Amino acid sequence: MALASNARIQLVAETLENYAQRGVFRGFSRGPVRNGKAAFKMIWHREQTFELIFDAQKNTLRFPLVLPNISANSAMYQELKLFIATQHAEELPEHRRIDRTRAQIQPSNRGRKVALAAQIVDGDDAYATRKLIHLVHEIFLTFLFDGKYFDYLVETFELDPDKM
Numbered sequence: 001m002a003l004a005s006n007a008r009i010q011l012v013a014e015t016l017e018n019y020a021q022r023g024v025f026r027g028f029s030r031g032p033v034r035n036g037k038a039a040f041k042m043i044w045h046r047e048q049t050f051e052l053i054f055d056a057q058k059n060t061l062r063f064p065l066v067l068p069n070i071s072a073n074s075a076m077y078q079e080l081k082l083f084i085a086t087q088h089a090e091e092l093p094e095h096r097r098i099d100r101t102r103a104q105i106q107p108s109n110r111g112r113k114v115a116l117a118a119q120i121v122d123g124d125d126a127y128a129t130r131k132l133i134h135l136v137h138e139i140f141l142t143f144l145f146d147g148k149y150f151d152y153l154v155e156t157f158e159l160d161p162d163k164m
Helices: 002-021 075-086 125-143 147-156
Strands: 027-034 037-043 049-055 060-068 103-110 113-120
Touching: 002 027, 002 037, 002 049, 002 125, 049 125, 060 125, 075 103, 075 113, 075 125, 075 147, 103 125, 113 125
Parallel strands: none
Antiparallel strands: 027 037, 037 049, 049 060, 060 113, 103 113
């Protein structure tokens, strides 16, 4: 069982390293592995450090913090949940859709911190990893750039709006 977990962790690591080598992440490192859980860190959108935790025992990938300072009762969080749900829609082309029979990604909000978790349904860890990475990318490049959340983006990540 440990060997299978180690092979799966290696596959997730290689998938993430591929993104780092292509310049998607500005920095990437592997953290400790304990009891089938592996942690990875990457510097990504808005120079933020993202932590990704892969749990081979539970078949999950989880970003504990994707977006800070969002109330669970806010319209923004409700719209984010809808945005994420639409990424699973059958109407999307197959290459853009998150296939529910392969991976299911859900947000959660605790203490105004939005997390994302992917449940790996069919055992394809690389697919779930890629889809979770793509979803975070879509959140930053599409959802947040929607005119409604531009102020959140500027304030939360201390950006200069004239340089965006």
